Amino acid sequence: MVNDKQAALFLKPLQMQYPAAFKRNFVFYGMLKTKGLMDEIKEFIPWILAIMIFVSLSLSLGHYFEIHFPRFTTFQAHGFAVLCFMLLFMLYVPIVLKQMKHSSSSCYEQQQHAPIKIAALIMLQAINIAFVESxxxxxxxxxFAMGFGFVKFYKENLFRNSATHVGLYYLQELRRFNFWSYKQTIKLKFKLKFTGKNTAQYQQKIKQLQHFHTLHLKSMHMEQQLCQTHKHQDLENYLDSLM
Structure with missing residues (x-):
C-alpha cells in the first residue's frame, strides 16, 4: 500500500509531462465516493439524480408512445419506455466497464457482471409487457435497472473512514491517467499498422508504445495500491473491520 504523499510524488511529473491526460479526459464512474456501506445523505444523491433523469424521461417517452402509437395500451406504452432505458443502460455500461478495466482493476472486478444483471432485467421486463402487465x-x-446501470457506477462506496479528500482526488487522477495511457497504446498500435516496418518512424513508434505500456502498468499498480490504502477490499472485509 502507498500513502497520499507517494501518490502525489508519482502524479506530479506525469501532470507536468502529460497535461493532456488530465484535461478533457474523464472516467464515467466513481464520481461520488462514500465511506463505508452507507454514508448518510450522500446515498440519496445518485438516486435523486436517477429519478430526475430517467424516471421523468421515461414518463415523457411513455406519453409520446401512447400518443403516436394508439395500438399500445397505457401500460404497454410506458413499459416500452422503461425497456428503452434498460437497453440504453445495456449500451452504456460496457463502455464504462471498458474504462474500468483499464483504469481500476478493483472496480472492474466488482462491476464486471453488471451487463448480465441488466440483460436479465430486460428479459423480465419484456415478459412483463407481453404477459404479466404488472x-x-x-x-x-x-x-434495479437504475441501480445496476447508473447508481452503482456513479457512486463508489466502502472507503475507509481514514480516507481523505486529497487521497480520493489522487485516486481519481490516477484512474484518469490510467485510461489515457491505455488509449495512447491503442492509438500507437493502430498507427503501426499503417507504418512501414523498415522505417525510422516505425521504430520510434515501437519505443513510444513500450514506454506508454510500461507507464500504464506502473500507474495501474499505483492506483491499486492507493485503492487498498483508502478502500475496503470487499463487503466482507468492511464488515470484519466493524467487529
Whole structure:
C-alpha cells in the first residue's frame, strides 16, 4: 500500500509531462465516493439524480408512445419506455466497464457482471409487457435497472473512514491517467499498422508504445495500491473491520 504523499510524488511529473491526460479526459464512474456501506445523505444523491433523469424521461417517452402509437395500451406504452432505458443502460455500461478495466482493476472486478444483471432485467421486463402487465413489477425492475446501470457506477462506496479528500482526488487522477495511457497504446498500435516496418518512424513508434505500456502498468499498480490504502477490499472485509 502507498500513502497520499507517494501518490502525489508519482502524479506530479506525469501532470507536468502529460497535461493532456488530465484535461478533457474523464472516467464515467466513481464520481461520488462514500465511506463505508452507507454514508448518510450522500446515498440519496445518485438516486435523486436517477429519478430526475430517467424516471421523468421515461414518463415523457411513455406519453409520446401512447400518443403516436394508439395500438399500445397505457401500460404497454410506458413499459416500452422503461425497456428503452434498460437497453440504453445495456449500451452504456460496457463502455464504462471498458474504462474500468483499464483504469481500476478493483472496480472492474466488482462491476464486471453488471451487463448480465441488466440483460436479465430486460428479459423480465419484456415478459412483463407481453404477459404479466404488472405496474408494480415494472417499477421494481426499473429500480434495479437504475441501480445496476447508473447508481452503482456513479457512486463508489466502502472507503475507509481514514480516507481523505486529497487521497480520493489522487485516486481519481490516477484512474484518469490510467485510461489515457491505455488509449495512447491503442492509438500507437493502430498507427503501426499503417507504418512501414523498415522505417525510422516505425521504430520510434515501437519505443513510444513500450514506454506508454510500461507507464500504464506502473500507474495501474499505483492506483491499486492507493485503492487498498483508502478502500475496503470487499463487503466482507468492511464488515470484519466493524467487529
Amino acid at each position: 405496474t408494480f413489477l415494472q417499477i421494481v425492475l426499473f429500480f
